[in-house]
Amino acid sequence: MKKLLIIDTFGLIFRAYHAYPMMNTADGKPTNAVFGVLSMLLSCIDKFQPDYILCSLESDSPTFRHVKLPEYKGNRKEIDPELGSQIGEIINVIQSLGIKMLFKDGYEADDVIGSYAHKNMDKFDLIEIITGDRDLLQLLAPNIQVFMPGKSFADLIQYDRHKFKEKFGIELEDYVFYKSLVG
Numbered sequence: 001m002k003k004l005l006i007i008d009t010f011g012l013i014f015r016a017y018h019a020y021p022m023m024n025t026a027d028g029k030p031t032n033a034v035f036g037v038l039s040m041l042l043s044c045i046d047k048f049q050p051d052y053i054l055c056s057l058e059s060d061s062p063t064f065r066h067v068k069l070p071e072y073k074g075n076r077k078e079i080d081p082e083l084g085s086q087i088g089e090i091i092n093v094i095q096s097l098g099i100k101m102l103f104k105d106g107y108e109a110d111d112v113i114g115s116y117a118h119k120n121m122d123k124f125d126l127i128e129i130i131t132g133d134r135d136l137l138q139l140l141a142p143n144i145q146v147f148m149p150g151k152s153f154a155d156l157i158q159y160d161r162h163k164f165k166e167k168f169g170i171e172l173e174d175y176v177f178y179k180s181l182v183g
Contacts, residue, residue: 005050008131057103
């Protein structure tokens with residue numbers, strides 16, 4: 001069975017930064033997010049035993065949504081400098097493990113994950129996606145599952161079509177309408 005694991009990397013980064021206490025190198029550089037992401041990533045590899053793994057990232061350049069609507073996500077606060085200073089090192093750690101990075105300029109990570117999973121779903125027996133982004137639940141298919149962290153990252157909740165209906169009370173095909181109503 002060919003299994004692909006796709007990780008929404010910024011979801012891990014933010015969770016790690018806020019879940020782990022502040023840690024620093026001897027010269028004062030923050031490392032809690034680096035440590036947390038590496039711990040979570042190794043845990044995922046151990047738990048899922050994927051044949052292939054991809055980590056998806058946000059684009060550095062403005063997305064097509066920002067071009068059309070400059071105030072898109074304008075309510076979000078800036079990334080803490082202590083977190084921002086760790087992102088490059090996190091990417092280095094992921095790449096040093098031989099894990100491929102999945103991104104496309106002008107697109108958000110969830111767009112890239114969705115496109116890649118949909119385009120390649122017939123190439124894998126199972127695609128498992130780890131994310132905190134509920135929009136990716138739209139991808140659920142017989143061979144695509146989405147895992148979302150519960151109260152802790154170790155408590156990943158597995159979503160398939162049955163679990164989706166149980167949680168939301170609607171069919172997956174109605175999710176776009178549901179999201180448009182609730183925001």
